[in-house]
Amino acid sequence: MIERSWQNWAGNQHAYPAHRAEPASVDEVRSVLQRAVEGSRPVRCVGAGHSFTPIAVTDGVQISLDSLRGIESVVREDDGSAQVTVLAGTRLRELTAQLWDLGLAMTNLGDIDEQSVAGAISTGTHGTGARFGGIATQVHALELMTADGRLVRCSRDENAELFDAARIGLGALGVITRVTLDCVPAFALRAVEEPSTLAATLAELDATVAAVDHFEFYWFPHTDRVLTKRNTRLPGNAVLRPLGKVRSYLDDELLSNTVFEGLNRVVTRVPALIPRLNAVSARALSAREYTDRSYRVFASSRTVKFVEMEYAVPASEIGWVLREVDRWLEQSSMSIAFPVEVRFAAADDIWLSTAYGRPTAYIAVHQYHRRDHREYFDAVEAICRSVGGRPHWGKLHSLGGAELRDTYEHFDDFLRVRDSVDPTKVFGSDYLERLLH
Numbered sequence: 001m002i003e004r005s006w007q008n009w010a011g012n013q014h015a016y017p018a019h020r021a022e023p024a025s026v027d028e029v030r031s032v033l034q035r036a037v038e039g040s041r042p043v044r045c046v047g048a049g050h051s052f053t054p055i056a057v058t059d060g061v062q063i064s065l066d067s068l069r070g071i072e073s074v075v076r077e078d079d080g081s082a083q084v085t086v087l088a089g090t091r092l093r094e095l096t097a098q099l100w101d102l103g104l105a106m107t108n109l110g111d112i113d114e115q116s117v118a119g120a121i122s123t124g125t126h127g128t129g130a131r132f133g134g135i136a137t138q139v140h141a142l143e144l145m146t147a148d149g150r151l152v153r154c155s156r157d158e159n160a161e162l163f164d165a166a167r168i169g170l171g172a173l174g175v176i177t178r179v180t181l182d183c184v185p186a187f188a189l190r191a192v193e194e195p196s197t198l199a200a201t202l203a204e205l206d207a208t209v210a211a212v213d214h215f216e217f218y219w220f221p222h223t224d225r226v227l228t229k230r231n232t233r234l235p236g237n238a239v240l241r242p243l244g245k246v247r248s249y250l251d252d253e254l255l256s257n258t259v260f261e262g263l264n265r266v267v268t269r270v271p272a273l274i275p276r277l278n279a280v281s282a283r284a285l286s287a288r289e290y291t292d293r294s295y296r297v298f299a300s301s302r303t304v305k306f307v308e309m310e311y312a313v314p315a316s317e318i319g320w321v322l323r324e325v326d327r328w329l330e331q332s333s334m335s336i337a338f339p340v341e342v343r344f345a346a347a348d349d350i351w352l353s354t355a356y357g358r359p360t361a362y363i364a365v366h367q368y369h370r371r372d373h374r375e376y377f378d379a380v381e382a383i384c385r386s387v388g389g390r391p392h393w394g395k396l397h398s399l400g401g402a403e404l405r406d407t408y409e410h411f412d413d414f415l416r417v418r419d420s421v422d423p424t425k426v427f428g429s430d431y432l433e434r435l436l437h
């Protein structure tokens with residue numbers, strides 16, 4: 001018996017679907033869809049529930065592809081790369097470990113690996129690195145079951161417009177059943193993490209972002225402290241020097257998760273403590289260097305619950321955006337305990353990609369799940385929008401179709417393709433109605 005009530009990871013979205021299905025084969029997906037259409041019930045797919053928005057919420061039929069997981073085929077190229085086809089419910093965590101055993105890797109990942117492959121690509125999940133796109137740019141082809149039960153394959157050479165729409169399709173076009181990923185030979189990453197100041201980091205930003213394979217930094221609000229992370233790609237057979245168990249427990253589990261949870265509980269009651277605590281936290285995270293398998297360096301565990309908004313802005317604007325956020329915080333009475341995360345991505349050509357057509361910087365702001373986020377997120381959103389910012393599709397924002405259309409050249413093309421594959425909006429929801437009109 002499948003539990004019908006559902007909530008997302010952050011606990012800020014709830015759903016009470018009339019029916020919740022976990023098909024064990026592609027044919028079963030078709031039967032579930034058929035029954036939903038016959039009963040005039042809307043359908044939403046759900047992956048790992050790691051989006052902060054109601055994007056997976058439905059009171060109709062919720063389909064989980066948790067039983068459709070695993071690698072189906074590997075087609076190797078002479079240069080060591082490969083096209084790997086996976087069932088769409090496969091979680092990134094299991095996939096990356098299995099790829100390593102095959103001598104392969106995903107070329108870039110976000111900062112966690114809990115997501116399903118279909119869920120991660122559908123909202124434009126990304127990592128960092130000015131030469132690298134988000135996870136959807138690694139998609140070579142995908143297979144989609146449309147509302148009428150047809151299985152449609154798309155790639156650059158086959159149903160190309162559907163491919164442009166469906167790589168970041170918001171679950172609005174059908175059920176993704178299989179994804180073929182362009183994988184690269186397994187590689188290691190050397191991670192160098194060190195404290196710095198916001199002023200120094202911004203002064204050298206262009207050069208750093210261009211020189212380092214995967215650069216990101218965390219800025220501690222109310223201070224000028226930042227923690228920088230530089231990941232450099234090394235061959236898969238490089239000598240690995242992972243973090244020792246004690247250091248990794250101290251830094252990642254204790255300082256970043258357990259102590260941080262405790263601090264957040266305290267500052268929720270006494271927000272005035274935050275600026276001083278941020279200065280202490282920024283200093284507590286000392287420099288460290290380690291080398292490990294790429295996927296272990298990219299992703300880490302997050303146990304402190306928060307809500308998040310993330311905006312993609314033209315890379316050249318990120319310095320201005322951060323200074324404006326700093327200025328706003330100085331004037332406001334808000335105290336923010338969570339570091340602001342800044343990442344980078346290459347321009348791409350996916351219609352609804354936040355990095356469509358421009359080198360991109362991402363600014364992610366977080367708020368502890370027990371504290372109100374609205375005033376802070378609204379202020380950052382206004383700053384980002386003033387430079388043509390685009391919100392992450394899986395994270396909180398206040399935009400609707402009218403504003404989104406302004407920032408996406410192919411917004412109406414997306415709607416046209418959606419109309420052609422799902423004319424009666426079987427895969428619709430109130431939330432999608434807000435975004436896609």
Ligand SMILES: Cc1cc2nc3c(=O)[nH]c(=O)nc-3n(C[C@H](O)[C@H](O)[C@H](O)COP(=O)(O)OP(=O)(O)OC[C@H]3O[C@@H](n4cnc5c(N)ncnc54)[C@H](O)[C@@H]3O)c2cc1C
Nearest residue numbers: 047048049050051110111115116119122125126171176394
């Ligand atoms: C702690 C945390 C860390 C995060 N880190 C990052 C990060 O580093 N970078 C980043 O960009 N984002 C990040 N995110 C956001 C996250 O990657 C996205 O929200 C992602 O979509 C979640 O994947 P999921 O499998 O949980 O999908 P869900 O949230 O369950 O679903 C997302 C969308 O995918 C659709 N979908 C799911 N499966 C299918 C399918 N089979 N067919 C069609 N549509 C489908 C759903 O309908 C929905 O529209 C993070 C989120 C959390 C909670």
